[in-house]
Amino acid sequence: DGGITQSPKYLFRKEGQNVTLSCEQNLNHDAMYWYRQDPGQGLRLIYYSQIVNDFQKGDIAEGYSVSREKKESFPLTVTSAQKNPTAFYLCASRGDRSYEQYFGPGTRLTVT
Amino acid sequence: AQSVTQPDIHITVSEGASLELRCNYSYGATPYLFWYVQSPGQGLQLLLKYFSGDTLVQGIKGFEAEFKRSQSSFNLRKPSVHWSDAAEYFCAVGRTGTASKLTFGTGTRLQVTL
Numbered sequence: 001d002g003g004i005t006q007s008p009k010y011l012f013r014k015e016g017q018n019v020t021l022s023c024e025q026n027l028n029h030d031a032m033y034w035y036r037q038d039p040g041q042g043l044r045l046i047y048y049s050q051i052v053n054d055f056q057k058g059d060i061a062e063g064y065s066v067s068r069e070k071k072e073s074f075p076l077t078v079t080s081a082q083k084n085p086t087a088f089y090l091c092a093s094r095g096d097r098s099y100e101q102y103f104g105p106g107t108r109l110t111v112t
Numbered sequence: 113a114q115s116v117t118q119p120d121i122h123i124t125v126s127e128g129a130s131l132e133l134r135c136n137y138s139y140g141a142t143p144y145l146f147w148y149v150q151s152p153g154q155g156l157q158l159l160l161k162y163f164s165g166d167t168l169v170q171g172i173k174g175f176e177a178e179f180k181r182s183q184s185s186f187n188l189r190k191p192s193v194h195w196s197d198a199a200e201y202f203c204a205v206g207r208t209g210t211a212s213k214l215t216f217g218t219g220t221r222l223q224v225t226l
Contacts, residue, residue: 004155031212040121042202042216043156058213090155099144099163099212103155 002027004104006091011109013085021076021107023091031094032074033101036060036087043090049074078109085111114139116205118217125193126225133188133220135203144206145186146214147177151199159201162186173197198224 004025013019025032031050035043045058049068063082068074078085088108092101115138125131137143144163148156160171167179177188186203200221204214 006155033213040218042116042218043214044216045213048213088153092156094212099206100146100158100161101212101214102158103148105155106153108153 004091004093004102006089006104006107009105009107011107013109013111015111016080017111018077018079019085019109019111021078021089021091021109023074023076023104025072025074025091025093025104027093027095027102028071029093029095029102030071031096032068033092033094034058034064034066034074034076035090035092037090037106038087046076046089078111085109114143114205114207114215116203116215116217118201118203118220120220121218122221122223124223124225127195128192131188131190131193131197131222133201133203133222135186135188135217136184137186137203137205138184139205145177145179146204146206147171147175147186147188148202148204149173149199150202150219156202159188193222193224195224195226198222 007022033048034046044060047066049055065077090106091104094101117136146161147159150156159175162169162179200219202219203217207213
């Protein structure tokens with residue numbers, strides 16, 4: 001079954017700790033994206049990657065970091081520098097020669 | 113810069129009634145447009161997309177949308193709503209360039225009464 005997996009579904013951390021969210025896809029897509037979703041604000045782009053070993057900042061990259069060492073994996077690290085990390089995080093991917101993005105099930109991060 | 117407006121934050125319809133969710137976009141070129149649906153605590157599922165050609169596009173689950181360039185709109189419609197359609201709906205516009213980044217509206221939450 002092809003798709004995008006995100007783990008874990010729920011994540012709890014103490015303030016000041018870095019945390020890494022996993023995103024894996026077996027769709028053979030080149031492009032991958034990370035979004036943050038807050039109530040009433042829609043989705044906002046954090047980082048995106050069009051190819052292995054390359055990635056660019058999105059609209060709200062401060063306090064986040066990513067890596068793209070493998071085509072199928074695009075992990076997101078929420079650092080202690082992110083002021084309001086509690087949110088729902090969504091990973092997406094896009095195939096070559098297409099414009100639509102396909103989303104994973106999301107990870108809800110709660111930082112206290 | 114491109115933007116997407118979904119003017120209705122929350123809509124309630126009766127099961128079996130028709131539905132129209134509004135979406136207006138601001139974009140300097142011919143856009144590519146999407147509607148996604150999200151159930152609580154889940155990811156987004158693509159309902160339909162418009163790139164070019166026929167301005168009335170059909171999607172999954174009986175949804176359709178019409179692109180109206182003169183009104184900068186891409187409204188989502190369904191002739192008869194089912195209780196299972198209750199969810200949040202997002203309109204998105206694609207940006208030019210190979211990155212194909214999407215700009216999302218703030219969403220419309222649909223409630224269906226029985």
